[in-house]
Amino acid sequence: MSAPAAVRVAAPAKVNLRLCILAREADGYHGLETVFCALALADEVTVRRGAPGLRLSVEGDVDTGPPERNLARRAAERFHAALGEAPALDVVLRKAIPSSAGMGGGSSDAAAVLRALDRLHGSPFSRAELLQMAIELGADVPFFLGGSALALAWGRGERLLPLPPLPSRPVLVGHPGEAMPTADAFRAVAEARGGPYRPVASALPAEALASWEGVAGIACNDFEPAVFARIPVLARAVDALAAAGATVARMAGSGSSVYGVFPDAAARDAAEAPLRALGMRTWRTETLSAEPVAEVDPPVALG
Numbered sequence: 001m002s003a004p005a006a007v008r009v010a011a012p013a014k015v016n017l018r019l020c021i022l023a024r025e026a027d028g029y030h031g032l033e034t035v036f037c038a039l040a041l042a043d044e045v046t047v048r049r050g051a052p053g054l055r056l057s058v059e060g061d062v063d064t065g066p067p068e069r070n071l072a073r074r075a076a077e078r079f080h081a082a083l084g085e086a087p088a089l090d091v092v093l094r095k096a097i098p099s100s101a102g103m104g105g106g107s108s109d110a111a112a113v114l115r116a117l118d119r120l121h122g123s124p125f126s127r128a129e130l131l132q133m134a135i136e137l138g139a140d141v142p143f144f145l146g147g148s149a150l151a152l153a154w155g156r157g158e159r160l161l162p163l164p165p166l167p168s169r170p171v172l173v174g175h176p177g178e179a180m181p182t183a184d185a186f187r188a189v190a191e192a193r194g195g196p197y198r199p200v201a202s203a204l205p206a207e208a209l210a211s212w213e214g215v216a217g218i219a220c221n222d223f224e225p226a227v228f229a230r231i232p233v234l235a236r237a238v239d240a241l242a243a244a245g246a247t248v249a250r251m252a253g254s255g256s257s258v259y260g261v262f263p264d265a266a267a268r269d270a271a272e273a274p275l276r277a278l279g280m281r282t283w284r285t286e287t288l289s290a291e292p293v294a295e296v297d298p299p300v301a302l303g
């Protein structure tokens with residue numbers, strides 16, 4: 001395989017169509033059962049061979065936090081540590097996914113960096129090795145490493161069953177402008193439980209993941225009661241999405257964005273006004289029915 005000079009990949013957002021929080025394990029982390037669904041709303045990640053060192057630049061009106069803690073930078077560092085080579089690299093993130101939204105923006109950027117670097121270096125690692133780097137970076141990163149736009153996941157998100165994608169459906173996302181840190185969300189759920197997790201028997205029928213009608217029957221998010229208590233507008237937003245015809249209306253991840261999956265674009269677009277009336281920012285997008293493909297050495301100038 002020839003060695004390209006630059007690789008550009010789309011880093012899609014996700015929502016969790018189902019998110020069950022299971023028992024707290026000895027290390028303090030909770031086991032999860034979740035269904036990830038990728039969205040067309042995406043950041044764009046470009047990696048380009050450059051002078052010695054690792055330079056990260058971020059474009060777009062999205063707060064990505066301190067650059068040294070950026071997950072995309074850490075992904076590049078992790079990849080080069082495994083490679084045993086110092087980086088000589090420019091990484092450009094063109095942000096579109098809102099931050100502090102539960103939509104996996106940082107995780108998706110990190111996975112995109114791993115995918116792009118793997119391509120840039122002629123695939124030096126096995127899939128298992130890349131997955132291991134991904135889970136060390138964060139719980140949502142393995143899903144974004146690719147393979148499927150829809151997947152069932154367990155553990156912290158590292159045990160994945162890729163599913164046949166569903167037909168693309170219009171999605172409206174709303175964000176209240178207020179963040180819910182992941183650790184606070186888990187703590188709030190643990191406090192609300194007031195004791196150890198008691199197993200809840202549940203069987204997930206395979207056909208529930210084979211159609212949007214099936215998904216509507218199993219969609220849930222165990223974070224919602226605790227997070228809605230802190231950010232009450234989210235409950236009203238989910239009600240507004242359902243009233244506007246969303247077949248799935250939920251919070252994304254641990255918040256604080258909410259989303260609705262609609263049968264058609266007109267219904268989605270009509271849901272924008274009620275969410276804005278609640279003071280929310282909105283994004284129109286749709287679910288992905290295929291994973292985006294990397295562009296290698298694109299003929300147009302990158303960045």
Ligand code: C5P
Nearest residue numbers: 028029030031032138139156182183186
């Ligand atoms: O993964 P991240 O470091 O963002 O998680 C922040 C905190 O959320 C963890 O320190 C842990 O307390 C909690 N958490 C959890 N179970 C998970 C993921 C995170 O309890 N599966």
